[in-house]
Amino acid sequence: ILKESLRQITENIEKANTYNAEAVCIHPGHYSPLSIHFKEKAHTVHIQSLKKLTRKAEECNVSLGIENMPYFPILCARTPEEVKKILSEVDSDSLGFTFDVGHANITGNVHQFLTLKEYITTVHLHDNHGDQDAHRALGEGTVPLDVIKGLTKKKLIIEVNMYPDALKSLKVLKTLF
Template sequence: MIGISTYCLIEEPLSDALDRLSGLTDRIEVMDEGLHFAESPEIFGSYSADFTIHAPFHGLNIACVFEPIRTASIGVITDCFAVAAEIGAPVVLHPGYFAWENERELADRQFRKSLAELTAAAREFSVEFSFENMGSMNFFNLRTPDDLAIIGDSKFTLDVGHANLNGCLPGFLKTLFSHMHLHDNTGKQDSHSTVGEGNIDFHQVISAMKRKNATAIIEVKSFDGAVKSLRALEAL
């Protein structure tokens, strides 16, 4: 049930990252950015892992008040859906952000428009997608359990590190989620640290994961940290 994100090898070519991770786990999440941008499904053909794709997010904003940027963001994510469909992978999305507090109402309307378009695209490609909760910066959508209403009936990915930054991990563990991102921190910085290097109680996290029958991905910043995290979580 626990796999590893290619984020820990983001400076290496995607094929190299997949080679290294497939020796450790049968579940891999591709950080669809930089060297790991998945332009076609062909690179995945020689691997037997269960894949998830973390959709591109740098420079994208599906809640953007500027319509051309919002539309372009939907286009990039729809292309991601097309690749995901070919390999049978669900997709994790960021829920967008607003730049100024007085733009929030408009940004919410833009997000709802994007949600409708993404739902239609996912149906067309027969792809499942979910939104993850975000870190502690004020302009992010979906930071606390109370914010879950914005995604409607969409599936939810619980990022435990982000929840810890916002001081609401216990509340999120009581919600309905189908997937998790696992990384540690001390509640002060989004450090994507190795499990055990912060103050998150992963006994509670893994217990909740098992109760919900959710899948989970280790999303730490180094390969050694990913290996250590996997071993630590397997021991719980």
């Protein structure tokens, strides 16, 4: 699975370069039923994999953004501390942070993620009630919208399921700026 995942992400980095895209968002991975019992080893493999990917990103003049994940025990990068540790250990200018406010709302640490503001390259915007990754329109859940105000210089991406929700979210964004 690892080999194929790396192949696919590498291919996406190359395609991003072909299309002059600036960034590729990466979900940071998860523990398998086996690796969850060997978290240190799994973490080491994860960091080695990200280092390979950042080298490819540098070659292709593309940046990578590691995305924070919602709460689920097998997922990595659910807290600011976990994201910071990954960024520090990979230590590449090609790797930044994709801040997903909806995911942070589920883990209950939206404001704490602002401690990583200097690493944030992209922000994924959607709303929920803190219990599931619903990808609702902004304003239809409990995501604290004040957090978005401080991120106006970042790339903002509305990540909702339905086109009308994108329009609603855009209206909410316009009231914030």
